[in-house]
Amino acid sequence: MFFGSDNTGPAHPQIMQALAEANTGYATPYGADPLMEEVRTRLREIFEAPEAAVYLVATGTAANCLGLATLCPPTHTVFCSPNAHIHVDECNAPEFYTGGAKLTLVGQEDKITPEALHDAIEGEEVRGVHGPQRGPVSLTQATEFGQTYSVAEVAALCSVARDYGLPVQMDGARFANALVTANCTPAEMTWRAGVDVLSFGGTKNGCMGVEAVVLFDPAKAWEFELRRKRGAQLFSKHRYLSAQMAAYLRDDLWLSNxxxxxxxxxxxxxxxxxxxxxxxxxxxxxxxxxxxxxxxxxxxxxxxxxxxxxxxxxxxxxxxxxxxxxxxxxxxxxxxxxxxxxxxxxxx
The missing domain is CATH 3.90.1150.10 (Aspartate Aminotransferase, domain 1)
Known part of the structure; x- marks a missing residue:
């Protein structure tokens, strides 16, 4: 009777089978394996984003923090819920990966409201060079308390961010769970609503250990690649990440799980x-x-x-x-x- 967390269960048999099949012969390292091309193509199809840059890392912390670091200079701040994983469960990794950017907490609940976000953004950049500059907004979908943002709610928050010229990152460790509840398309939940970067979770939903980072603006790709390498998340035997994600996406296993x-x-x-x-x-x-x-x-x-x-x-x-x-x-x-x-x- 295990109700502790969804990362305590087993990997799905199809994921394990894919890993076994990948464990034969030779494959080009560092993400140049054929399976990675399958993953990239499939995620672009799923999100209706043919130009999106797609990368794999091993943990949700790496996915969130590398994505945020790509959007946030060390002099800036990330706006997030006080219950966000990046605040309460990542041991200051966002600050580490960004080189020192701080977190500005928005509101009191796990879901951010447009009004609270507006007030939080207005509260920064009031001390000139002496204070943090306004940086990206991070949304968690589904939230740490198991709530979800509707498409309209995501769009409203992204609209506030856009009013200030700020990008939006989405922590989607449980993105699949939220998506099937919302009964909308992945595109509607993300870039069409205004999301710039998505951490697309796999580990909590049947994978052994893999997350995808989807950058809907490919201009950010090289910056992410450099940060992934510097952050020790560019796997040499990358095919074992690719194999998991490829199997996860085939026949919509991610949605079924x-x-x-x-x-x-x-x-x-x-x-x-x-x-x-x-x-x-x-x-x-x-x-x-x-x-x-x-x-x-x-x-x-x-x-x-x-x-x-x-x-x-x-x-x-x-x-x-x-x-x-x-x-x-x-x-x-x-x-x-x-x-x-x-x-x-x-x-x-």
């Missing part, structure tokens, strides 16, 4: 709604739910082998009836029987 993960959460959420005392912090939109449950209930679940993350409070000490905010995440591979077993423990 996301639908499965989201469906697993829908099943879990339906059952949790029947539990006395359960309260959702947000309506689950993708494969993440934040739910408050009594400490005693969570302790019993843990004792039965359930894996989850208590977000606020101490699971081991305190009033048994105190509600604790807890995160549950489902992945593509989670068996329905495990979800049902978990829910049965809540009602016994």
């Amino acid at each position: 996301a639908r499965s993960a989201n469906a697993n959460m829908a099943r879990l959420a339906e059952g949790l709604r029947q539990v006395p005392g359960a309260r959702f912090a947000y309506e689950p939109a993708v494969n993440i739910a934040f739910v408050t449950l009594p400490r005693a209930v969570l302790q019993r679940l843990k004792a039965e082998g359930a894996v989850f993350n208590v977000w606020t409070g101490n699971l081991d000490k305190g009033d048994p009836e105190e509600p604790l905010l807890t995160r549950f995440v489902t992945d593509w591979s989670l068996p329905e029987a495990e979800i049902d077993r978990f829910l049965s423990l809540l009602t016994t």
